[in-house]
Structures are given as C-alpha cells and as structure tokens.
Amino acid sequence: MVGESANGHAYNLEDLAISAAVTETGQEQLLIDLDVDPVFGVASCRAIFDKSKQRWRLITTTNPRFADGSRLDWKQVTPAIRPASKSRSASWTDKLPRSQHVENFKYAIDWTKTSLGPLENWPVSLQTLVNVVFSDSRAAILYWGPELCAIPNEVVTTSAIGRLHKGADFMGLPFTQVWPELSQEFDSMFKSVRATGVGIHALITNLFPEQDGQLEETYWSGGFIPVRGETGEIEGFWNAGTEITMQTMRERRLKTLSAIAEPLDVSSVSVWGHVFRALATNERDVPMAFAYSVSEENSTDVCRLELQQSIGLPANGHALVPQRANMFEGSSGFMPYYRKAKASNRAIVLRSTEGTLPDNLLAGFLWRGFGEPSRVLAICPISSGERLLGMMVVGLNPRRPWNADYEGFIFTLHSQVSATVSTALDHEQARQRAFRLTRQLEESERQIRDLAEYAPVGMLRLAPSGNIIWANDQFYDLTGHERGEENHYGLSFVDIVAEEDQAASATSWAVLVDDRKDVNINLRLNKRWTPPAVPGEGEPQPENVWILARAYPVVQDGVVKSVAAAVTDISQYKWAEAVQERSAKAAQEAKRLQENFVCLFAPT
Secondary structure, eight states, X not given: OXXXXXXXXXXXXXGGTOEEEEXXXXXXXEEEEEEOOGGGTOOEEEEEXXXXXXXXXXXXXXXXXXXXXXXXXXXXXXXOEEEOOTTTTTGGGGGSOOSHHHHIIIIISOGGGSTTOOGGGOOHHHHHHHHXXXXXXSEXXXXXXXXXXXXXOHHHHHSHXXXXXXXXXXXXXXXXXHOTTXXXXXXXXXXXXXXXXXXXXXXXXXXXXXXTTEEOOEEEEEEEEEEEOTTSSEEXXXXXXXXXXXXXXXXXXXXXXXXXXXXXXTTTOOHHHHHHHHHXXXXXXXXXXXXXXXXXXXXXXXXXXXXXXEESOOTTOBTTBOSEEETTSOSSTTHHHHHHHHHHTSOEEEETTTTOSOGGGTTTOOOOTTSOOOSEEEEEEEEETXXXXXXXXXXXXXXXXXXXXXXXXXXXXXXXXXXXXXXXXXXXXXXXXXXHHHHHHHXXXXXXXXHHHXXXXXXXXXXXXXXXXXXXXXHHHHHOOOOSGGGOOTTGGGGGBOGGGHHHHHHHHHHHHTSOOOEEEEEEEEEEEOOOOOXXXXXXXXXXXXXXXXXXXXXXXXXXXXXXXXXXXXXXXXXXXXXXXXXXXXXXXXXXXXXXXXHHHSOX
C-alpha cells in the first residue's frame, strides 16, 4: 500500500506503522498500535479503521502494564486476526471477463456477509466455476455453499430472469430468497441430486417477469448439474437455461389452429361449436371470445347478427353482446367496429397501449387464463370471398406482448376460421340441395314405380353385373323368376330363358353392356302356358311362354351404370301366328288336293 506526502515523497503504510490484517470473519482491517502515558492508567491501545464509516475506532484497556513489563496480548481485546495474505489477495478476480457486471460482482457485493466469505478466501474450485459462469454466452447461474448463494452471469440479468429479479439484485442471495415460490419443491430435488450425484435436465419453468409495468409469460428450459468442491463433496449446482417462450407459444397456438382445421363432425356439433371447442382449449391465448353468424338482406340498412358461441361471457349475458342485433344500428359498443371490419373485410386490432381500445369494451367479461382483462382485442370478419358469414371477437393474452408472432397467429386464426366456416356452410348448403333433389327424385321414382306397378308389362332395372336391382310384380308373374335377394344373382334372368334361346339372350346382354346399344329380342321362357282349343286340332298342349324384351343401357360419363328393360307377353300373338300358319298350310293342302281331283276326273 503506497501513499504520497505533501512534498511529493512516496511512502508505504508500513513506514507509518499501519498494518493490514484480516479477521476470522474475513473482514480486512487497518491497524495502529499506540502507547499511552501510564498516568492515565492505560498501558496500550489500538486504532482500527472502519471502512464503512471512514473513521478510526480506538480500543483501549484500563489494565496496567504487567509486572514483567510485557505488553498486553491483543487477542484478549480485539477479534482474532491474521495477517493479510499478499500472495493470494484478490488476484484471481483480475482474470475474470471484464464487464460492468463482473465489476459489480467484485466490488458492489459485501461477500463477507454471505456464507461464501470474502472473495480472496474462495476455494480454487469455486474460482474456476465463477470464471466459467461469467464466460458462458448462455443464461447461467452458479449456486454454491450451504445456502446455495446465487452467482448469475450478465446474460441472466438482461433476460426475463433478470427482469424478474430486477437485474443483479439477487447476486449473492441464497436460493430460498431468489426463488421463494420454488424453494420447497426444489429442496427435495436438491436432496435427491446430492444423494445420487445425477443432475436434472430438460426442466421446463414458467416465469412471469415484469415488462413495462406488466407481467410477462415466459418459459425456460434448463437443468441443475451438481458440482463438487475440494473435498469431493457436492458444494453447489450449475444452472444453465435457454428461453423457449416463442417455441412454447408457437406450439400452443399451432395446436389450437390444428384443432380448428380438423374434419368437422356435423352429426354431433355445429361449425361454430367446433371452432369454439378448439379455442376453449387455449385459455391463456384466448381468454375471451364470441362469434355471430351474419344474415345479409337485400336492404342496404339491414345486416342481422345472431350470437352462435362464446367463452368468457357471464351466464346472464353481456350488455355489449346481445343475442340478436342489426349491425347497422347503434353507434356505441362493438357495432361501429363490426361495420368497419365488414367494409374492409380485414381483422381490426384494438390495443390499450395505443389508446384504440376503450375501457368499456373490457368490462363485465369473465376473463379466463390469468383472470386479467386483455390489452388487445381482435375483431375478425368471417367471410368467403365477398360474402360475409360471421363476425368473431377475440381477447388476447394479457401477459404476452403484441408482436409479429401474435399478429401472425391472429392472421392465421382469422383465415382458418373463415375457411372452416365457409367449407361447413357450403357443405350444409350442398347437403340441403342434395336433400331436396333426393326428395324430388324419390317422388319421381315413386310416381314411376306406381305407374310401373299398374302397367301391363314387366319392368326391371339391372346392374352392369346382371343382378336385378328392382323389378315390378308383373315381371315376376310374367317370367316366373323367383323373388327375393338370394335369387338376384348375376345374369339370373338368363336361367329363366328356354335353353334354345339362352345363347341369344347372353349375346344381347353383351351388346347392351359392352357395345352400349339398345336391344329388342323375342325369347322363349321355361315357363309354360296352355293355349285355347282350336276346332279340328284336338286338345291343346302346354307351350313355352314367349316375351318381347326391350332394353337400353343407362350411360353416364361413358360408363354403363345400369340397364333398364321392359318385357311383354307375346305368347298369344305367337300362338295365333302359329295357328294362322297351320290354317294357311291346311288351306293350301286342300287346294292342292282339289286341283289334283279335278285333273283326275276331267275329260281328256
């Protein structure tokens, strides 16, 4: 220690009989031993410099000199001291990274008041770890000693953890003071790590630092690695962490968007119910929301709103969220913003920080998540092209800032809900049109079937495989084909045809299905009938039933979908034709005999 006199002469403190010493508690002291005249009853005294008060303190004794004239043993008067080690001093801290944070670590903290003691007495293992933690580019904290005193690096103080603890204020504090809300939970973890020597990794922690006077939701991933001192025992824990807030936010929001995009089960829930069931799973990012369906009329001053779904509304409703309303009526509440969103066909974002979100729009809701009113509202027109389908209002997370990520989430949410609602409504309209067409077709088919049931001909429809899809009673009665699904196998109609006409029947089917051409054909069936008696021909005998089959293929997009056919009983026509043919032959034969007779008896 060097000083300078008034005349410029340099001197050491030892020249002035001032010595340096360190107490057993680790506090450095400057000392001066003094001799006082015995007349005052004092043999000796000592002056000690108090750095905190910048004053010297005098310690005296009223004991006289000892009989042998020896001086007083100051160990009986002052705290036990030992000479300061000039070789160790605090030189190891000079090799730490240079920054204001490290300077605060060295000089702004009274380490003698902690369980770690003065810096110059720290063991080499602790010195090494402090050097590493200050050199780490990640957020890292070293906890050391019986109280696990915290030594954070500068990255921690500038991160969300630093905001949580207001910078370096927790340097040197025990773990229980740094994390009072986590101390009980972590105490058992520290005991387990000390017992096993195995660290804890991938530990996710949810922290809420203060940012611009508001709490902010953040997430951190890290672990606690046990570190050992000179004795080989675990003396502390190394805690390095990485902020994963944005990753966590994106995963949570993507899960919500994916749930909205899932296929809609229209049999169990409406499209709005489907959307809000997904939104309800993310109560932090969507603490409040409600949606209206929109019905626009031809009139320019009527646009009807009907409340479909909501979350965060009181059970008895909300004055600003009526069950039904006309968008073009009212100049307060949400109505002006609905009209603005409709006109622009874009989401409108209202923010408290910009003064665009009136306080009255936030009152009266049952805010989910953190139970705090949103500081941002998004009003989204749900549309398909130029067609307005609905209006949705969403309150956003009060503990997350409005930034590019949140803006992207709202944009995607707006688009996804619009696509889902549009698809569902289009599907519903298509379903209703299909239902009406089906009813019309069913009615037309009923009328055709009623006609077919009373028609004097057999009618049927067949699949391209030859299976009978439908046939009227006249077909079964006329042809003798067995009723029942078990008898409607492929080409079953061929089996009712007489054997001599089955080949023609199969050929006609190929013309229908393969060549897609109409067919008219006369066929004999296995079924028999008995014609009426003809004079002179004796008792009539049973004959094969004859039918006239007319069929055409039903073609769609160049593919045969079915075959329609009608069969008519032409047995009597065929019988009459045969009778006439036999009568003609008989007449011709009689004429021939007559001519022969005349020729035989005619005169020559």
